[in-house]
Amino acid sequence: MGYSPEYVQNMTQLHRRLREHPETLVTLVVGPDDLCAKFPETQPCHCHDATVMQRDSAVRQRLGVQTGETYHWSDITQRIQNHIVASDIATLCRTCSWRSYGVCEEGVERLHNGEGLVEVPDAVDETTHSTPKAKMNI
Secondary structure: OOOOHHHHHHHHHHHHHHHHOOOOEEEEOOOOOOOHHHOOOOOOOOOOOHHHHHHHHHHHHHHOOOOOOEEEHHHHHHHHHHHOOHHHHHHHOOOOOOHHHOHHHHHHHHHHOOOOOOOOOOOOOOOOOOOOEEEEOO
């Protein structure tokens, strides 16, 4: 999908932090988040696209969460288990370019099966944080 090594490393680190530290505090934001921080400058940034904002809003509404609020990652995953099923992704995320990969449906199924986030291979080094926090669009 044209992502830079820096973007992939950042995404891997965020994913691992959430997987390994479910107590991580996540502040929901509108627009660019911690994942977008390393988006390749050579690619058109889609973080402000209306379709992204619409998808994020629909998911926030379904989960009953608010922009600007901070939640534990474990609370967000519990809300996903309670309010979203894998087949919802086709409707909620119909315009997302990631949808064709099936990773979101798989992720929702994993949460429903009590498996959590998939383990990421050791392709990058990770810096640990004593008080994990993240800003995310949801």
